[in-house]
Amino acid sequence: MLERSGAHAKALADFENDRELAEAMVKAEPDNIDAGTLLQIANAHIAIEKFRLGRKDADVQPLNNAVAIGERLYAANPAEHFYRNLLTGGYSYQGEIFFLTGQSGPALERYTKGIQMAESIAASDSDDLESRLQIAKLHDTIGVVRAHSREWDLARREFDSSEAGLRELLQSRPEDAEVLYASSLVKQHWTLLNSCTRTKTCRSTSWPLASPII
Amino acid sequence: MVSYVRVLEVAGRTGDASRGAEKAFAICERLSRDHQLDASTQAVLAGAHLGVAIVLGGSGSSSTVRKIPQAIQNDQAALSLLGAIHETQNPLVQSLNVKVRFFLAFHLNKARRFRESEQLFDEVIAAANPHPFQNPFLKDYSNRVASC
Numbered sequence: 001m002l003e004r005s006g007a008h009a010k011a012l013a014d015f016e017n018d019r020e021l022a023e024a025m026v027k028a029e030p031d032n033i034d035a036g037t038l039l040q041i042a043n044a045h046i047a048i049e050k051f052r053l054g055r056k057d058a059d060v061q062p063l064n065n066a067v068a069i070g071e072r073l074y075a076a077n078p079a080e081h082f083y084r085n086l087l088t089g090g091y092s093y094q095g096e097i098f099f100l101t102g103q104s105g106p107a108l109e110r111y112t113k114g115i116q117m118a119e120s121i122a123a124s125d126s127d128d129l130e131s132r133l134q135i136a137k138l139h140d141t142i143g144v145v146r147a148h149s150r151e152w153d154l155a156r157r158e159f160d161s162s163e164a165g166l167r168e169l170l171q172s173r174p175e176d177a178e179v180l181y182a183s184s185l186v187k188q189h190w191t192l193l194n195s196c197t198r199t200k201t202c203r204s205t206s207w208p209l210a211s212p213i214i
Numbered sequence: 215m216v217s218y219v220r221v222l223e224v225a226g227r228t229g230d231a232s233r234g235a236e237k238a239f240a241i242c243e244r245l246s247r248d249h250q251l252d253a254s255t256q257a258v259l260a261g262a263h264l265g266v267a268i269v270l271g272g273s274g275s276s277s278t279v280r281k282i283p284q285a286i287q288n289d290q291a292a293l294s295l296l297g298a299i300h301e302t303q304n305p306l307v308q309s310l311n312v313k314v315r316f317f318l319a320f321h322l323n324k325a326r327r328f329r330e331s332e333q334l335f336d337e338v339i340a341a342a343n344p345h346p347f348q349n350p351f352l353k354d355y356s357n358r359v360a361s362c
Binding site for chain 1 (some may be wrong): 224225226227228229232256272274275276277278279280281314320323324325327328332
């Protein structure tokens with residue numbers, strides 16, 4: 001919860017407590033898949049929060065391990081949407097770390113993988129709105145990465161896709177606070193894009209990103 | 215019924231899960247209208263409200279129909295029912311009370327009502343903290359809400 005409200009230091013402290021609890025559960029029941037999953041989720045969150053906070057001890061490896069384990073769980077049980085939802089978030093976190101460390105190409109590859117996973121959920125579950133919201137947010141985030149790479153037209157296309165998805169969501173859930181928030185972010189990104197195309201660079205601008213966690 | 219709805223949700227049949235939860239809730243409500251509510255029936259009805267809330271508003275990284283305001287209403291209705299039960303030492307009532315407050319906090323967070331959500335989460339954690347590894351709720355919490 002705290003990461004979505006921007007309280008990253010506090011979120012990190014909470015996830016570290018989560019990890020301690022999960023480690024104790026795994027120790028008590030090594031074969032408990034839920035406990036193991038909880039531990040990997042805590043590791044993934046700790047990794048991303050450390051990067052967001054610019055911590056010197058930030059390390060992508062625990063996140064990569066968590067994603068690899070998530071992929072194995074998903075492969076073993078592809079009908080369970082929970083793993084697909086987790087992987088959408090995991091790929092997005094990997095993308096964010098590449099983006100934060102200035103690697104646009106790998107960031108785009110990971111974000112695209114996140115969208116594909118969310119699209120697979122949306123395609124097989126017509127009533128699920130979480131995946132549709134994630135897709136819209138990820139289009140917006142990819143637009144930001146494109147803007148940083150000075151690919152203005154591609155950035156515009158992504159912001160357009162994001163807005164279209166959010167508009168559709170608002171038709172069925174007009175008061176959804178997260179959808180309204182994501183819409184306001186896209187508007188903000190349009191303004192930033194229009195301003196930085198004039199100066200021909202977007203790198204010095206700070207672009208808030210929507211959390212892939214919903 | 216609740217277990218069946220949960221399986222539907224996990225298997226990605228979000229719409230069926232949502233309709234199933236609402237049906238289960240309607241049955242509970244009819245029963246409560248037809249019979250005088252004793253404490254255990256009230257607790258069961260509160261549990262049904264919670265089940266509907268979880269399906270409509272989600273738990274952790276689950277797929278949902280994002281009916282968040284309705285989820286919050288059901289959480290609050292469950293809390294209200296539990297609050298009217300005088301048997302406060304009943305383990306089922308105690309356990310449900312913690313669960314309902316936890317999911318209310320989770321759904322408030324989804325509605326971006328962060329301050330209320332954080333306050334409630336802090337209360338739930340404080341209530342569960344004296345014996346964290348003996349508390350069955352924490353185990354259930356980890357299973358259901360792993361990624362919130």
